[in-house]
Ligand code: 5GP
């Protein structure tokens with residue numbers, strides 16, 4: 385998911401709509417905005433579909449007045465897969481000291497246990513979303529102000545959270561102690577901005593002030609500016625390495641590192657680790673593009689657009705059902721036949737999850753007359769599900785959980801298939817000595833199976849790490 389908020393500008397909701405549009409890649413299922421105005425109080429609009437289709441009409445945006453607003457774009461990981469508007473954020477709660485809205489990116493790993501406990505004690509849940517627990521925990525806190533209630537609530541929450549919240553006058557930003565999901569602070573004119581990624585600061589001309597630190601909470605108001613605290617027990621940070629590989633936009637900067645540069649370096653590393661003679665290096669667009677550029681630069685094999693993407697399709701993986709996902713690949717990508725015919729082609733993609741995409745692409749490329757097809761993948765084999773906010777299928781459906789690399793190569797029917805090593809990925813992501821095995825610098829659980837936060841709800845259901 386993507387979260388964005390701004391305080392201290394006229395018509396704050398318009399900025400939020402722009403910010404969410406720049407974060408659309410983080411969630412395309414639905415979006416919502418909450419604003420507050422001194423005369424009109426809180427207002428909210430939550431809709432299915434793209435930001436550009438919902439939050440561009442003037443008449444609608446006029447229903448979201450005020451100098452403070454937050455928003456969310458949704459990508460369903462927890463909660464029901466069937467689209468229900470009740471699950472669309474931001475969520476809102478009315479407390480004795482006033483209302484608060486929250487937008488959450490990440491996944492709470494003890495949400496089932498918390499929900500059970502809260503329901504037993506009388507909470508009435510409105511949605512199936514894990515994030516709603518935070519509102520109910522806040523309602524039960526005895527603290528006298530909303531930021532302190534939020535601290536109380538979040539101390540009981542396990543897992544990944546980057547949160548943007550608001551009261552009538554204050555915007556609150558928090559990152560979990562491991563800092564699994566990103567969150568950055570920006571400034572535009574007299575306004576302060578919180579955003580999942582810097583690309584959404586660029587769209588409104590805001591300056592990137594700094595990243596919110598893992599375990600940090602900031603409370604921001606027009607009057608007092610930014611107040612920072614660290615309410616949780618400090619831990620070594622474990623940012624999601626897959627944000628660098630796939631999830632974030634390449635024009636974002638995370639932890640001082642350009643996402644594009646990391647992806648290009650992955651390509652460089654791949655070309656060193658798994659060279660192969662060929663005529664062309666082609667990305668599987670768009671997610672494989674920077675790595676393909678790096679692979680071409682390092683290997684000297686020309687870069688070419690062998691696969692063309694229809695710009696008007698969404699991200700296939702995010703469509704909820706497998707059937708639609710299967711259709712999606714055909715609708716979205718097509719082979720550049722004239723270029724491919726008779727060529728030995730290296731295809732670079734970011735990841736192999738179920739293997740559906742790779743298989744379809746291989747079929748299309750061979751059908752177009754390619755002489756050889758070599759897959760190079762910009763992440764290690766995805767062997768484990770993510771429980772921290774990226775939607776991966778259960779283990780049995782992960783190709784790499786059931787097959788060796790050779791078996792996958794055969795299954796996909798390609799001439800060769802190679803994945804970047806975990807160490808190569810770490811080097812590309814700015815760790816020159818690779819992965820620190822005693823204390824890894826990133827979360828890489830979907831590749832290594834080492835979960836930095838025990839997924840307790842899943843373990844309860846019988847999941848074994
Ligand atoms: P597959 O077809 O192997 O199941 O999925 C791999 C493809 O899905 C890649 O091309 C990748 O770009 C795309 N993808 C989209 N969303 C995600 C996601 O959340 N996780 C992963 N691993 N891949 C995703």
Ligand code: SF4
Nearest residue numbers: 624626770827829830
């Ligand atoms: Fe990111 Fe993978 Fe960790 Fe999930 S399991 S947070 S996708 S690195």
Ligand code: MG
Nearest residue numbers: 669670671672
């Ligand atoms: Mg892709």
